[in-house]
Each structure stands twice: as structure tokens, then as C-alpha cells.
Amino acid sequence: MRLPNHLDQFLLKQQPNRRSLHRQALAALGKYRAALFALLVRDDHMHVRARATFEHFAENNTLLLINASILLETLTLLQRRVSLEAIWDFNRKIMPILDVVWANERWHPRALQRLHAERSRSVSLTGSLSFEIMEAREIATAFTFDNNFTERGFEMALGPED
Numbered sequence: 001m002r003l004p005n006h007l008d009q010f011l012l013k014q015q016p017n018r019r020s021l022h023r024q025a026l027a028a029l030g031k032y033r034a035a036l037f038a039l040l041v042r043d044d045h046m047h048v049r050a051r052a053t054f055e056h057f058a059e060n061n062t063l064l065l066i067n068a069s070i071l072l073e074t075l076t077l078l079q080r081r082v083s084l085e086a087i088w089d090f091n092r093k094i095m096p097i098l099d100v101v102w103a104n105e106r107w108h109p110r111a112l113q114r115l116h117a118e119r120s121r122s123v124s125l126t127g128s129l130s131f132e133i134m135e136a137r138e139i140a141t142a143f144t145f146d147n148n149f150t151e152r153g154f155e156m157a158l159g160p161e162d
Contacts, residue, residue, distance in 0.1 A: 035143045035157075036066070036074045040090070041082065046145065053143060053157045064143075067133055068103045069126040101133050123148055 038046035039054050057064060078086040101107065111129035118128065127148055134142065134154060141155045149156055 034145055036070070037077050037081075038145075040074075040078065040086075040094070050143075057143070057157070063099055064097055065099045065101060065133070065137070065139065067101045067107075067126070067129050069129055071098075071100060073126065103129055107132060 034046065035050050035053075038044040038050035041047060044050075056062075075087050075090065078090060103111070107129055110132045111125055114128040114132055115123065115125050127146070130142070130149075131152055131154075133139070139154075141157050142149045143157045145156070147156075
């Protein structure tokens with residue numbers, strides 16, 4: 001996989017009047033969506049770190065797998081914090097390089113079962129879905145800022161937020 005030549009043109013700026021809501025929303029949604037959002041939004045405080053990691057993925061032909069819940073939440077953030085047009089750009093320019101695992105009748109019950117077994121409010125259903133998919137596909141590294149991944153034995157392609 002190569003870093004798309006058009007990524008620079010796709011990097012976006014947040015709506016300035018929503019900046020104060022940005023960090024709260026990311027914390028509430030979970031930090032692993034924040035990594036992809038930070039990659040795409042040039043003025044995000046973690047953009048440089050996310051971009052460097054993504055470029056490393058590109059140089060090493062790393063498969064970029066995303067689950068449907070993270071995709072949905074990323075698109076929602078782009079729409080609310082940037083613009084509706086950002087979703088169309090994402091769909092045209094970024095989706096072709098992603099391998100999406102859809103939350104279907106196979107994955108959803110497994111994620112719910114894991115969430116129930118975890119009994120922790122710090123882990124979301126989306127996180128549980130990520131853990132299930134990563135374990136089943138023997139994926140060791142996540143593009144994330146979320147320490148929940150390291151607590152479950154996964155490596156983070158990005159370190160925790162400062």
C-alpha cells in the first residue's frame with residue numbers, strides 16, 4: 001500500500017468554532033477513532049504523530065483494516081467537526097485503501113459477549129468489536145491512542161496521548 005498522493009489535498013481543517021468541543025467528543029467516543037481523525041485533520045493536536053505512523057504503514061505495505069463501528073464514528077466526527085463534503089472526500093480518497101470488517105451477525109454477538117464479560121465502563125462496544133476482530137485475525141498492532149489495547153496485549157502503532 002502506498003500513501004495516496006492526494007492525502008495532502010485531503011488533509012482538512014476543523015471548523016474553528018467547534019475546537020473546544022473536539023477533545024471532549026474524542027474522549028467520549030474513544031481514542032482509537034481519534035487516531036484516524038488526527039491523520040485526516042491537519043490542525044488536530046495529534047496530526048503529526050498520526051501522519052508519521054501512517055507514512056510508516058505505507059512504506060511497509062501494511063494492510064489497513066478498520067471495523068464498521070470505527071468507520072461510522074470517524075465519518076460522524078468528520079461531518080460534525082469539518083464538513084459534510086469531508087465525508088465524500090473520505091469515501092473517494094481513503095476508503096479504497098481500507099479493508100472494512102462489517103459488524104454483522106458474526107461479529108456483533110461476539111463483541112456484545114466480550115463487553116458483558118469485561119464488565120468495564122472504560123471499554124466500549126466498538127472497542128470490544130476491535131479486540132474480537134484483531135484476535136481472530138491475529139493482528140498485533142492497532143493505530144490508536146487508546147491504552148485499552150495495550151492492557152489487552154496489543155501493541156499501539158501510536159503511543160498514548162501526552
